[in-house]
Amino acid sequence: MLALNDIGKTYPNGVQALEGIGLRVEAGEILAILGGSGCGKSTLLRLIAGLDRPAPGRVVLDGAEVSGPHEKIGVVFQEPRLFPWLTVAGNVGFGLGRRPAHERRALVEEALRRVGLVDKAGVWPRELSGGQAQRVAIARALVTRPEVLLLDEPFSALDALHPDRPSGPSAACVGTDRAATDADRGDP
Numbered sequence: 001m002l003a004l005n006d007i008g009k010t011y012p013n014g015v016q017a018l019e020g021i022g023l024r025v026e027a028g029e030i031l032a033i034l035g036g037s038g039c040g041k042s043t044l045l046r047l048i049a050g051l052d053r054p055a056p057g058r059v060v061l062d063g064a065e066v067s068g069p070h071e072k073i074g075v076v077f078q079e080p081r082l083f084p085w086l087t088v089a090g091n092v093g094f095g096l097g098r099r100p101a102h103e104r105r106a107l108v109e110e111a112l113r114r115v116g117l118v119d120k121a122g123v124w125p126r127e128l129s130g131g132q133a134q135r136v137a138i139a140r141a142l143v144t145r146p147e148v149l150l151l152d153e154p155f156s157a158l159d160a161l162h163p164d165r166p167s168g169p170s171a172a173c174v175g176t177d178r179a180a181t182d183a184d185r186g187d188p
């Protein structure tokens, strides 16, 4: 479903963030990418999301090259990055494109219900807590019912289930509903 072939990325300042990365993710698969700070996890997710272009290499989704932001790909970053000039509902509905108003409203409400924030639809991002803002960002990524969901440590602003959990390498995930294989767990 998703394929990366010999991906590389060198930033204009000369930092080579990625070299020779290849991976395949099948429908229903979850892939977790682990690695130390600065090893290139966020860079890789930005390339998969079409927010930046690899060189060399290609990101291919369902047989077509990803060359820009894509409705089939939802992304949640470490920071919520909400648009301050749009309400919560406006932020969640931003990526829905040209759809009838009633359809937009229903999709936005469903996405907000999934993150428990239907009652915040009309408020501004500045009125939200950090965790609420991050849940809005998650709703925004889910609202288009993407085929690929990219999560760049998006739960760091939410309450930890285990506050005494030891800190480990940071993680990023791709996919939908199946456990990663051992081969998927190597550092990028």
Ligand SMILES: Nc1ncnc2c1ncn2[C@@H]1O[C@H](COP(=O)(O)OP(=O)(O)OP(=O)(O)O)[C@@H](O)[C@H]1O
Residues within 6 Å of the ligand: 011, 012, 013, 015, 016, 017, 035, 036, 037, 038, 039, 040, 041, 042, 043, 044, 170
């Ligand atoms: N816009 C940029 N311009 C130049 N260099 C960058 C840019 N973004 C990232 N880098 C560099 O690319 C490398 C990979 O960064 P990246 O953010 O992908 O790492 P990461 O694995 O996500 O790190 P962390 O776990 O700390 O978030 C780092 O050396 C970083 O300094």
